[in-house]
Amino acid sequence: MKFVDEFRDTQKAQTLTKAIHAIACRLASSQTKPLQIMEFCGGHTHTIFRYGIEQMLPDSIEMVHGPGCPVCVLPMGRVDDCVTLAELPNVIFTTFGDAMRVPGSKKSLLQAKADGADIRMTYSPMDALSLARANPSKEVIFFGLGFETTMPSTALTVLQAEREGITNFSLFCNHITTVPTIKAVLDSPDMKLDGFLAPGHVAMVIGERPFDFIAKDYHKPIVVTGFEPLDILHSLWMLLQQIEQGRSEVENQYSRIVQANGNTAALEAISQVFEIREFFEWRGLGSIDHSGVRMKQAYTNFDAEKKFAVPNLKIADPKSCQCGEVVKGVIKPWDCKIFGTKCNPENPMGALMVSSEGACAAYFNNGYNEQKTA
Amino acid sequence: MNKPFNRTKFSGKKINLSHGAGGKAMQDLIDEIFVKGFASPELELLEDQARFNLSDLSKLGSRLAMTTDSYVVDPLFFPGGDIGKLAVTGTVNDLAVGGAIPLYLSCGMIIEEGFSIDDLQLIVASMKKTADEAGVRIVTGDTKVVPRGAADKLFINTAGVGVIAEQTNILASRAQVGDVVIINGFVGDHGAAIVDARGELALEMSVETDCQPLNQLIQVMLKVCPDIHCMRDATRGGLATILNEFAVQSTVAIELEQVKIPVREEVRGVCEVLGLDPLYLANEGKLVAIVPEKYAESLLDVMLKHPAGLNSAIIGKIAESPHGKVILNTGFGGKRIIDTLIGEQLPRIC
Numbered sequence: 001m002k003f004v005d006e007f008r009d010t011q012k013a014q015t016l017t018k019a020i021h022a023i024a025c026r027l028a029s030s031q032t033k034p035l036q037i038m039e040f041c042g043g044h045t046h047t048i049f050r051y052g053i054e055q056m057l058p059d060s061i062e063m064v065h066g067p068g069c070p071v072c073v074l075p076m077g078r079v080d081d082c083v084t085l086a087e088l089p090n091v092i093f094t095t096f097g098d099a100m101r102v103p104g105s106k107k108s109l110l111q112a113k114a115d116g117a118d119i120r121m122t123y124s125p126m127d128a129l130s131l132a133r134a135n136p137s138k139e140v141i142f143f144g145l146g147f148e149t150t151m152p153s154t155a156l157t158v159l160q161a162e163r164e165g166i167t168n169f170s171l172f173c174n175h176i177t178t179v180p181t182i183k184a185v186l187d188s189p190d191m192k193l194d195g196f197l198a199p200g201h202v203a204m205v206i207g208e209r210p211f212d213f214i215a216k217d218y219h220k221p222i223v224v225t226g227f228e229p230l231d232i233l234h235s236l237w238m239l240l241q242q243i244e245q246g247r248s249e250v251e252n253q254y255s256r257i258v259q260a261n262g263n264t265a266a267l268e269a270i271s272q273v274f275e276i277r278e279f280f281e282w283r284g285l286g287s288i289d290h291s292g293v294r295m296k297q298a299y300t301n302f303d304a305e306k307k308f309a310v311p312n313l314k315i316a317d318p319k320s321c322q323c324g325e326v327v328k329g330v331i332k333p334w335d336c337k338i339f340g341t342k343c344n345p346e347n348p349m350g351a352l353m354v355s356s357e358g359a360c361a362a363y364f365n366n367g368y369n370e371q372k373t374a
Numbered sequence: 375m376n377k378p379f380n381r382t383k384f385s386g387k388k389i390n391l392s393h394g395a396g397g398k399a400m401q402d403l404i405d406e407i408f409v410k411g412f413a414s415p416e417l418e419l420l421e422d423q424a425r426f427n428l429s430d431l432s433k434l435g436s437r438l439a440m441t442t443d444s445y446v447v448d449p450l451f452f453p454g455g456d457i458g459k460l461a462v463t464g465t466v467n468d469l470a471v472g473g474a475i476p477l478y479l480s481c482g483m484i485i486e487e488g489f490s491i492d493d494l495q496l497i498v499a500s501m502k503k504t505a506d507e508a509g510v511r512i513v514t515g516d517t518k519v520v521p522r523g524a525a526d527k528l529f530i531n532t533a534g535v536g537v538i539a540e541q542t543n544i545l546a547s548r549a550q551v552g553d554v555v556i557i558n559g560f561v562g563d564h565g566a567a568i569v570d571a572r573g574e575l576a577l578e579m580s581v582e583t584d585c586q587p588l589n590q591l592i593q594v595m596l597k598v599c600p601d602i603h604c605m606r607d608a609t610r611g612g613l614a615t616i617l618n619e620f621a622v623q624s625t626v627a628i629e630l631e632q633v634k635i636p637v638r639e640e641v642r643g644v645c646e647v648l649g650l651d652p653l654y655l656a657n658e659g660k661l662v663a664i665v666p667e668k669y670a671e672s673l674l675d676v677m678l679k680h681p682a683g684l685n686s687a688i689i690g691k692i693a694e695s696p697h698g699k700v701i702l703n704t705g706f707g708g709k710r711i712i713d714t715l716i717g718e719q720l721p722r723i724c
Contacts, residue, residue, distance in 0.1 A: 001639055004646060013707050046649075052708020101717060110717075123648075229706050345716045366711045 007228030008051075016233040017056050023240040024058040034062040036192055036329045037239060040182060041199035042069025042357030043227050049362045051229040061236070064329030065352075065359030067181060067285060068199055070146040071098050072351040072358040075283045077313035078174055079104030084311055085141055085172060085304060086117040092135060094128040095143040097121045102354050103347075105315045125157035125171075132161070132169035141304045145174040149201040151293070152266035155273040158295070158302050172304040173295050176280060178202045179210050180291040186218050190330045195239045196222040197232070200254040205270075207262030208250050215248045226254040273299055281314065283351035284323030321350035326359055333360040340364055382406050384491040391487055394519025407491070408515055411498035412481070412505075416513035424478060424513035426535075431477075435537040439474035441465060442533035450493065450527060452571035454582025457530055458500035460658060463587045465534040466508045467607040470589035471661055473544045473596060474536030476508065481515040482531040487522045497528070508587035510534070541600050548603035549624035553692040554670045556663045558591060558677055559685035560584065561613050562641040565655030569644060577647075579640045586659035591682040598676050599669035608660045611715055614653040614700065616662050617690075618714045622698045630690035630712070632705040650719050653702075653712060664692065 027035065039045060045065045048054060054063055067073055079102050086093035086109060093109070100110045100121065113119040118138075122128050125142050132140035144154040154171060161169045178199060185191065198211050203224045214222045221242035225235035235253040242249060252258055273295060280292025295303040304310065317323070321343070322336040333339050333352065343349035345361050352360035384406060392399040409417055416424040431438070445461040462479065469476040481501065485494065505512055512532075563584040570577055588607060596602065604624070608616045613635070621628045637652045645652050659682065665673055670688055677683035693701075700712040 001642055001646075004642075008706055010706060017707060049710060051704045051706040052702075052710045053706075055709055056707050365713045 004228075007226070007230045009230060012230055013056070013233060016230065016237055020061070020233065020237050020240060021058050023237070023244055024060050027240070027244060028060045031060060033192070034060050035194045035240075035243065036062050036064050037195045037197065037236065038064040038066045038185070038193050038329060039197040039225070039232075040066040040068040040178070041197075041202070042072065042355065043201065044197055044199070044225060044232060045069065045359060045362055046357050047227055047229055047232055049366055053229060053232055056233075057236070062329070064193060065327075065362070066185065067282070067327045068147065068178070069355055069357040070150075070176060071102055071355040073176070073282045073284060074099070074102050074145065074174065074351075074354075075281045076103065076105045076315040076317070077281065079108065080106065080313045080315065081310050082109055082143055082172065083107060083112045083117070085308055086112050086119050087115075088139075088308060090138055091118065092131055092138050092140045093117065093119045093143065094122045094131060094140060095119065096123075096145070098355050099143060099145060105313070125154050126160070129157050129161055129166065129169055132166050133164075136168060138168060140169050141308075142169070142171050143174065144171045145176075147176055147178050147199065147202050148205040148270070149199070151175045151270050151274065152205060152263070155269040158273050158299055159269065161302060162299070167301070170302050170304040170307050171295065172310070173274070173293065175274065175293045176282075177276070177291050177293065178206070179213075180288055181282075181285075182214065184285065184288045184291070185328055186214065186220070188328050190325075191328055193220065193329055195220055195243060197225040197235050197239070198222050198250070200224055200226045200231070200258060203252075203254065203258045203262070205263050205266045208252055208258065208260045211250045215250050219248045221248045222250050224250070224252045224254050224258050226257065272296075283317060284321065284327060286324070317351075318349045323350040323352050323360075326352055333363040336360070382495075384495070387491045389485050389487060389489040389491060389494065389519055391519055391521065394485070394517060400517065403491075404517060407495055407498055408481075408517070411495065412502055412512040412515070414511040414513050416478070416511065417515065424480075426478065431537050434475055435539040435542075437538040439469050439472050439536045439538050440533065441468040442531065443468060444529060444531045446526070446529050447568070448526060449571050450497065452583060453567045453580055455567075455585040455658070456497055456500050457528060458497035459504045459585050461530040461532045462501050462504040462508065462510070463585050463658060464609065465532040466510055466587045466589055467659070467661070469534050469536035470587070470592045471544070471605045471607050472538060473542035473592070473602070473605070474538045475593065476510045476534055476536040476589050478513045478535045479505065479510055480533045481512050482518075483516070484518045484520060484525050484529040484531075486525045486527050487519060489527055494528070504587065508589055539596075542596060542602075544602050544605050546604050546606065546620050546623040549620050549626050549628070549664045549692050550603065550666075551626060551692050551694050552667055553603055553664045554667050554688050555617070555628060555630070555690040555692070556665060556670065556674060556677070556686060556688050557608075557613065557636070558588070558661050558683040559659075560636045560638045560641065561608065561657055561660060562637060562645070562652035562655035564658040565612070565650075566641045566644045568656070569648070577644065579643060581638065581640045581644070584657055584659040586682050588659060588661050588682055591677065591680045592661065594676055594680055595663065595673060599665050599673045601669070602663050602665050604664040605661055608657045608662050610656050612652070612654040612656060613660070613662060614651070614712045615714055617700045617712070620664060621700050624692075625697045627693040627695050627697060628690055628700045629693050630700065630702045632702050634687055634689045636685045636687050654715055654719050667691075
């Protein structure tokens, strides 16, 4: 398939894997622990597992699967808020598919749907707007979540709704921001990471420059990375070269998509509709300053938080969860006390077991649950 | 759409509650639509049950096989098929993959008030056509009409009876180390066709369902390889789910080669866009067989020549360990475990 197979070429993969092994081998003599490289984005985690990339890497490189899976980091309280909104009379609640299964403190959206709430899976916020047009007597709420990747399409939908004068559409805004979150990981006292693969589609929107501080202030190399398996290997090779040469820079492997200054039109739409929240709650990571956005005053009419009584519940993560430590690479998923036992994909307790892009679910599904007992 | 049936007094009419009430209206519907549509001598007797001659059955084999399945697909008509075709092939295939020669089907219909009788007639005609192709007869039936909202348009249940030959012993627990895994063509067509037919995505492509009876192909396969160890049709949950069942029940490992698994470009495209995995997409005309290696090539040969197996391929083999696991060589140099699905496959956010 054109534009797909080129990025999955086995020969090229072998060449890159050899080059990675060669550098890793040269670096190994000076290492006291494996090099820990974090892929921030859940999309990268998905590719790494889907193509079995971890087994292609030398033992001296350890991938740490970061917090960039928006479904995983959704706190229980927010899911409860969604359920409350969805169960309001006369409401059609719309959401991306993989948010359906995230457990709240009482139920998931999938269970709320079974209980009778009108919840529809959509592929784009524009689908939600179409539903609003087609059902003028109903309130259509779109559950907006995701990092800067999905923010522009939500913003543009709100702007479109405003242009058309649609009054029965609103957004329950749970969009989150990448940079403050990476900063929170970097500022954590037990942080041991040696480099980052930066999220390619976030960078497509915000550009390369917002990642500069990682290289300049924290002296960690970082490579903006695409989502095909060769992209991952290529970026790892670039990252290892930086480490070997003692450089810490922002490099762009995903130059076919990402421009240094990002996408101006997308950024304009975002800043027109959204503003930074003081803080946002994350499942597994707690509250992080400036890590979420809300709708600006001018769009109150489209803001579900203003239009409806959202309880804004705070539900603490289960005490036994060690998601925070897994996300920072302090422990591996199977080192968590409840991994594969109390916490499994059927009954996820922690954030990282929730979506298939979460590190724990990915490990569990790939049979690592047996490592614990092995 | 061309209507493959004659106009009747029902043309243009809709089902109402009296069509399920047991009186004249129901009798008319049964006579006009079902008895005429299915045209089988057993049904024409209008008894409460179909009757078979045991001595005829015993000529075909030593054991009876029986199965049932319900069909609730939405939409009722989709590229390459409809609920009627599905209701016949599904049950025929469930019998056939056990090595049975399928013979007779029942047909229970639960119809929502207001359903178009023209559509019903189309579906009945499709069932009859598929049954004829598969060489089975619909011999008994039941009709219920439920109030609007109590069912979604039309649900069909079919049960089937077949006969298994003495020497055939196909069991999910019989996979042995060294056996090979064979599939009779492209995976995921049906799942992708249904996604397409729901029209939610406005995809610029068209995939037809692979819905087809497998019994004749399987009889050809059994002639070449009487000792097929395991065989199932990869319906809901797809290829991945069936292989996991074999791996667990046989306590073996199954190693798959991604590059050898036939997937249509269009289906790959749908999966790439939606973040779905074709190995988990439903099929309605695909069998997965595990056979001793010595038969593999000759079996593949006859399968490739059969219309229901034109794209057959050997896609993997049985290994010793890890027990109960299906491992995919990704074709990129890595491996991953193909697990059973927890719930429904859900499209990813980004």
